[in-house]
Amino acid sequence: MPEIRPDAETRLVREHPAVVYTPRRARKRFPENCVQLFATEQEAVAAADPARDLHAAQVLGPSRSSEGFRLYYLVRWLDG
Template sequence: MPNVIIDPDSRSLHQRFALIHAPRRTRARFPESSVTLTADEAAARAGADAGRNLYPAEVYGPSRSSEGQRIYYLLRWLT
């Protein structure tokens, strides 16, 4: 997992809990369409469903990629 520099003064980027739709958990960043933000860590864990490839995680973003997509960076998997 790459090191993600977190800017505590940023007004647009935040650490959040989420469910990530990921067929493989080897990526370090995910498009916004694969990420469902949750209210808290407990909600992310409760929504996990490995059968549907939904995994709880802590993410940072959204950020713009060089291709113009909004992406979230994986900070850690919660499982």
């Protein structure tokens, strides 16, 4: 997987607390429609619902894929 870094000049690509919809936590990147951003890690953890495959995470993005999709990359899981 390519290394993605925050863009200090434009602030387009940066880290965000989020809730990610994913049935398996083995993935390292997620399409934009599976990611809901939050202002704080505490809000993301409170909104997570593992029974519904909604997991709190710190993500980096958005970044454009070669196919034109906006992706978020996993930095770390917040709920364990």
